[in-house]
Amino acid sequence: MKVLVTGAAGFIGTSLSNRLIKDGYEVIGLDDFSAGNPSGLMPEVKLTEAKINDQKKLWELLQGVDCVFHLAAKVIVPDSILYPREYEKINVGGTVTLLEAMRDVGINRMVFASSGAIYGIQDEQPLKETAKPKPASPYAVSKLASEYYINTIGRLWGLEAVCLRIFNAYGPGQKFSFAHAPVIPTFLKQAASMGTIVIHGDGNKTRDFIYIDDVVEALVAASKIDRPVELVINVGSGTETSVNEVLSLAKKITNGSPEVVYNQRRPGGPDRMCADITQAKTLLGFKPNVHLEDGMRMTHEFIERFRK
CATH class of the missing domain: 3.90.25.10 (UDP-galactose 4-epimerase, domain 1)
Incomplete structure (x- = not known):
């Protein structure tokens, strides 16, 4: 099976790409290296440096791909408050550009790394997928808007997509700096x-902290769901x-x-x-192990x- 991983050199993208290689997948990676580091990737990952809004490069990389794992995004919440236009351009615009490229090439399966941040301030915990989103930052807005684009386009173009609302992922290889301090x-x-x-x-x-290996398990399981229709699933420890x-x-x-x-x-x-992971258990067979x-x-x- 051939897959494209956007944001392949990022924290989650690196672990996912390496896991897919070990499972026998052919992995095409895309990353602009603005935040990612390719040094952790296995040499079998076919990595290309490009921006997520580069449609011509996407057309090229999508040839023969069976499924897209879309992880590329800007993710620093305080940064998004200062520079919301950048988050709209890359997170939302990049998602739409990718969707158009997938349509043009004839790829109809996507797993999208959304975020638990879309829920914002809620009265009830744990958070169910049916809760009305109240995003509290431009970053969260960008993830929610991307979900809406994916699900709307899924209805219009026949796209099979799963949006995973990933809570606070952590683990070996997570980058930290003064500007971004997980x-x-x-x-x-x-x-x-x-x-x-x-x-x-x-x-x-x-917060709901979820170990990187458990996140990767959920991503891989989501790619195997039979004919998903507008699926949104929480991924956390519960x-x-x-x-x-x-x-x-x-x-x-x-x-x-x-x-x-x-x-x-x-x-x-x-x-x-705190994530309600009932749906992840039911639809993905998901169980946090760490x-x-x-x-x-x-x-x-x-x-x-x-x-x-």
């Missing part, structure tokens, strides 16, 4: 080095964890005593997030191995 790798790195951990708010904000709880685990795993600074909370995110502490330990071991 909670788990940042806390582990700072705790291990006796550095400073900055928490925005009181630390009681919760467990709600506070930032303070992640901090405690980071200290335990690293035996570190970092300085912890509580700052004013930043706009653009809800106080609570508990948070185990996943954080493996992430810490990866960080330490490369730090040395």
